[in-house]
Amino acid sequence: MRKLILLITVLIPIVASAQWNIIYTPSDQLNALAVIDKDTIMVATYNGGRIHRTTDGGQTWWPYQTIFSSSWFLDIDFPTKMVGYACGGTAFGMHTNVIAKTTDGGQTWDSLTSNDYIGYSFSKIHFLNADTGFVRGEFSGLLKTTDGGISFIQISLPNSVFASEIYFQSSSNGFVGTYHAPSTNTMVYTIIRTDDLGDSWTEVYTDTMNGTNGINNRAISELFFADSLTGFAVGGNGLFLRTTDGGLTWAKSAISPYTGLSGLYFTSPDVGYINNAGGISQSADGGNTWQAQNISPPSIIWQIGFATDSIAYAVGDYGIYKTTNAGQTLGLADIDGTSNIFIFPNPATEMLSVNGNTSAIDKVSIFNLTGKLMKEVHSQFQDIKVSDLANGIYLVSVLTGKETKVRKFVKE
Numbered sequence: 001m002r003k004l005i006l007l008i009t010v011l012i013p014i015v016a017s018a019q020w021n022i023i024y025t026p027s028d029q030l031n032a033l034a035v036i037d038k039d040t041i042m043v044a045t046y047n048g049g050r051i052h053r054t055t056d057g058g059q060t061w062w063p064y065q066t067i068f069s070s071s072w073f074l075d076i077d078f079p080t081k082m083v084g085y086a087c088g089g090t091a092f093g094m095h096t097n098v099i100a101k102t103t104d105g106g107q108t109w110d111s112l113t114s115n116d117y118i119g120y121s122f123s124k125i126h127f128l129n130a131d132t133g134f135v136r137g138e139f140s141g142l143l144k145t146t147d148g149g150i151s152f153i154q155i156s157l158p159n160s161v162f163a164s165e166i167y168f169q170s171s172s173n174g175f176v177g178t179y180h181a182p183s184t185n186t187m188v189y190t191i192i193r194t195d196d197l198g199d200s201w202t203e204v205y206t207d208t209m210n211g212t213n214g215i216n217n218r219a220i221s222e223l224f225f226a227d228s229l230t231g232f233a234v235g236g237n238g239l240f241l242r243t244t245d246g247g248l249t250w251a252k253s254a255i256s257p258y259t260g261l262s263g264l265y266f267t268s269p270d271v272g273y274i275n276n277a278g279g280i281s282q283s284a285d286g287g288n289t290w291q292a293q294n295i296s297p298p299s300i301i302w303q304i305g306f307a308t309d310s311i312a313y314a315v316g317d318y319g320i321y322k323t324t325n326a327g328q329t330l331g332l333a334d335i336d337g338t339s340n341i342f343i344f345p346n347p348a349t350e351m352l353s354v355n356g357n358t359s360a361i362d363k364v365s366i367f368n369l370t371g372k373l374m375k376e377v378h379s380q381f382q383d384i385k386v387s388d389l390a391n392g393i394y395l396v397s398v399l400t401g402k403e404t405k406v407r408k409f410v411k412e
Contacts, residue, residue, distance in 0.1 A: 019293065019294060019295075019323050019325055019327050019328055020279065020280060020293060020294065020295035020296070020314065020321045020322070020323045020327050021295075021296050021321060021322060021323075022295075022296065022297065022299075022318055022319050022320065022321050023058040023059075023319075023320055023321065023322045024052070024054075024058060024061050024319050024320040025318060025319035025320075026045075026052060026061070026063065026319065028045040028046075028047055028048055028050055028052070028063070029045060029046040029047050030043050030044075030045055030046070030052070030315045030316075030319060030320065031043075031044055031045060031046040031072070031073060031074060031302065031315070032044040032073055032074060032075045032076040032086070032302075032303060032315070033076070033302075033303040033304075033305050033313060033314070033315040033320075034076045034077060034078045034084065034305070035305035035306065035307050035312070035313055036078050036081050036105075036307075037081070037307055038057060038307035038308055038311045039054070039055055039056055039057045039307075040053075040054065040055050040081070040105070041053070041054050041058065041305075041313055041320070042076055042078065042084060042106050043076075043315055043320060044073030044074075044075070044076040044086045044088070045072070045073060046072045046073065046074075047072060048065075048069060049065065049066045049067070049068030049069050049070065049071045049072070049073070049088075049098075050063045050064060050065050050066065051063070051064045051066065051073070051076070051086060051100075051102075051106060051109060052064075053106045053107075057311075057322070058313070058320065058322050064106065064107065064108070064109065066100050066109040066111075067095075067109075067111055068088070068090065068095055068098050068100065068111070068113075070090055070095075071088055071089060071090040071095055071098050072088045072089060072090070072098075072121075073086045073087065073088035073098070073100075074087060074088045074089070074121065074122070074123045074124075075087050075088075075122075075123060075124050075125045076125070077125050077126055077127050077133070079127035079128065079129050079130055079133070080129070080130050081105060082102075082103060082104060082105045083101070083102065083103055083127075083130040083148075084101070084102045084105075084106055085099060085100065085101050085102075085112075085125050085127055085133065085149065086098075086099070086100045086109070086125070087099050087100075087122035087123070087124070087125040087135055088121060088122065088123075089120045089121025089122060089123075089138070090120060090121075091120060095111070095113050096113070096120040096121070097113060097120065097121065097122050097137060097140065098111075098113050098121070098122065099111070099112040099113055099122060099125070099135060099149060100112065100113075101148070101149055112149040112150075120138065121137070121138045122135045122136060122137050122138070122140075123136055123137075123138060124136035124163070124164075124165060124166050125166075126166040126167060126168060128168050128170075128171050129171075130148060131145070131146055131147055131148045132144075132145065132146045132171070132197070133145055133149070134155070134166045134168070134174075134198070135152070135166075136163040136164075136165075136166055140154075141154060141155065141157065141162070141163065142154075142155040142157055142163045142166070142176065142198070143155065144197065144198055155198040157176070157178065157192065157201065158192065158201050158203065159180060160180065161178035161179060161180040161190065161192075162178060162179055162180060163176050163177065163178055164177045164178060164179055164189075164219045164220050164221065164235075165177035165220050165221055165222060165223050165233075166223075167223035167224065167225070169225045169228070169231070169246075169247070170228075171197070172195050172196070172197075173193070173194075173195060173246070173247070174193070174194045174197065174198065175191055175192070175193055175194075175204075175223050175231075175247055176191070176192050176194075176201075177189070177190075177191055177219070177220030177221070177223060177233065177235070178190045178191070178192055178220075179217075179219050179220075181212075185210060185211055185212055185213070186208065186209070186210050186212065187208070187209050187212040187217060187218075187219075188206060188207070188208050188209075189206070189207045189208075189209065189217075189218050189219055189220060189235070190203050190205055190206045190207070191203070191204050191205035191220065191223075191233065191241075191247070191250060192204065193247055193248075204247055204248055204249065204250065205241065205249075205250040205252075207252065215236075215260075216236075216237065217235075217236040217237065218235055218236045218237050218239045219235050219236050220233050220234070220235040220239070220241075221234060221235045221236070221260070221261065221262045222234050222235075222261070222262055222263065222264040223264075224264045224265060224266060225247075226266040226267070226268055226269045226272070227268075227269060228246060229243075229244055229245060229246050229269075230242070230243065230244055230266075230269040230286075231243045231246075231247055232264060232266060232272065232287060233250070233264075234255075234261035234262070234263075234264045234274060235260070235261060236260050236261075237254065237260075238254045238255040238256055238258045238261060239252070239254060239255075239261065240252075240253050240254065240255050240261070240274075240287055241253075242286065242287055244269075253287075255274070255290060258274075258276045261274055261275060261276075262275060262302055262303065263275030263280070263301055263302060263303045263304040263314065264304070265304045265305060265306050265312070267306055267309045267326075268309075269286060270283075270284060270285055270286050271283070271284055271309075271326075272286070272287060273293075273304050273306075273312070273327070274290070274304075275300075275301035275302060275303070275304060275314070275316075276292065276301070279292060279293060279294070279295040279298055279299070279301060280292075280293045280295060280301055280304060280314060280327060281293065282326075282327060293327040293328075294327075295314075295316075295321055295327075297318060299316035299317045299318040299321075300316055300317045301314050301315070301316040301321070302314075302315050302316060302317075303315050308390075308392075309326060309368065309390075309392060310323070310324060310325050310326045310390075310391065310392030310393060311323070311324050312326065312327070324391070324392075325392060325393050325410055326392065326393055328393045328408070328410075341354070341355070341398050341400070341405045341407060342354070342355045343355075343396055343407045343409050346409045346410060347409065347410035347411065347412040348386050348409055348410070348411060348412070349386075349387065349411070349412050350385070350386065350387045351383055351384065351385060351386065351387075352383075352384045352386045352396075352409060353383050353384075354384065354396065354398060354407075360400060361378075361398060361399070361400055362378065362399045362400065363376065363377070363378050363398075363399040364376070364377050364378070364384065364396060364397070364398050364399075365396070365397040365399075366384070366386075366389075366394050366395070366396055366397075367394065367395045367397065368392070368393075368394055368395075374389060374394065375389075386411055389411045390411070391411050391412055392410070392411055393408060393409075393410055393411075394408070394409055394410075394411060395407070395408055396408070396409055
């Protein structure tokens with residue numbers, strides 16, 4: 001099925017209708033996104049120390065003011081629906097190395113801040129469960145808590161490296177993106193792996209870059225695993241990494257013309273999304289090729305999060321964007337450019353009809369966007385029950401003689 005999906009990625013024309021639409025434009029500068037479920041979203045701000053929250057899929061929003069009124073938030077994570085953490089810092093004010101915690105689903109936030117650590121900002125936070133998590137400091141390194149943030153201990157990293165990203169696939173399998181400068185204008189970027197919550201580390205990826213500066217770098221900014229074996233990482237200069245063996249080895253490529261990539265999400269080992277300078281791009285072949293999706297209005301996107309295979313949110317310069325169909329464009333009756341196969345109605349709710357017109361239909365197969373076969377029927381005129389399918393985008397493969405035609409339909 002991967003070849004079929006790749007063919008569609010190449011041949012689908014871009015149409016005017018955007019499928020990522022802005023749903024919230026607060027006066028705050030939004031920065032970090034946590035998707036708890038399809039209706040419950042938290043967004044942390046870069047100014048004013050506020051957390052914005054929706055519980056109805058973005059129709060209404062509530063801004064919650066934390067005590068960090070002169071601080072910024074750089075990351076947010078919800079290990080459970082009720083327990084969440086946000087981290088950031090303050091250049092001027094009583095709080096540095098900011099950590100906030102909620103135990104009531106984001107309605108109230110308490111301070112876990114300690115000013116004992118070097119620097120003034122935490123930039124990454126990742127929790128495995130309500131109690132065990134890690135936070136990355138600007139100069140304080142990697143810290144771990146196992147008691148819900150009551151106390152933190154310093155984690156020793158090999159070769160005195162700095163952490164740029166934290167991701168734990170499970171309680172026994174974690175990864176940290178790192179960097180250090182062995183000489184002037186030279187940086188070494190690595191991924192290190194732990195099987196014991198940071199007590200020991202193994203280097204599984206290394207990359208040396210010369211002529212580095214604040215913009216010209218390949219620092220890893222985001223890690224994500226689609227399943228136990230398949231993972232991805234993105235970073236500076238369009239860096240894109242993929243592993244298919246659980247993070248033991250990583251294949252490196254570059255996505256052009258993008259520079260700093262910070263948004264990454266894969267709904268399956270093949271179907272994934274990244275941010276780009278003017279929106280969001282999708283891959284249907286595990287990151288080998290990418291196609292720009294339409295967003296309205298165009299904006300620099302920072303983070304992407306999916307609640308289901310089709311419902312997702314993104315945070316960008318102009319606010320919060322949402323899609324309910326995986327960012328796919330609508331109104332495409334004929335993906336492969338021919339017109340002797342018709343499907344209707346589109347979108348469909350109860351039944352989907354497939355008409356071969358002058359072509360005899362041998363078989364009709366319906367797949368979801370990950371390539372999973374959902375239904376298969378035979379006859380010239382197809383009336384297919386689709387009411388039992390989840391809402392979203394599906395691909396209809398129509399076999400006529402020796403040819404296969406592919407159509408797309410939306411289940412509502």
